[in-house]
Amino acid sequence: MGPELHLQMIAHRTTELRREADDYRRAREAEEDTKSHSPERRRRSLFGKLIPA
Template sequence: MGPELHLQMITYRAIELREQADNYRLAREAQEDKKDHSPEKRRRGLFGKIIPA
C-alpha cells in the first residue's frame, strides 16, 4: 500500500470517527435535555431541602 493511499484511508477514518462522535454528542445532549424538562425534576436549593419533591 502506497503512502498516499494510507494517508487517504487515515483521513477518511478520522472523518468517520468525528461524525460518529458528533452524533453521539447530539444524542446525549437531547437525552439530557429531555430529562431536564421532565415533571419529576428535583427541587434544588433551600426549598428543595425544606419541601421534599
C-alpha cells in the first residue's frame, strides 16, 4: 500500500469517526434536554422550593 493511499484511508476514517462522535453528542444532548423538560423533574424542583428541608 502506497503512502498516499494510506494517508487517504486515515483521513477518511478520521472523518467517519468525527461524524459518529458528533451524532452521538447530539443524541446525548437531545436526551438530556428531553429529560430536563420532563414534568417529573419540574414537580420535584417545585416541591423542593415549597417544602424546605
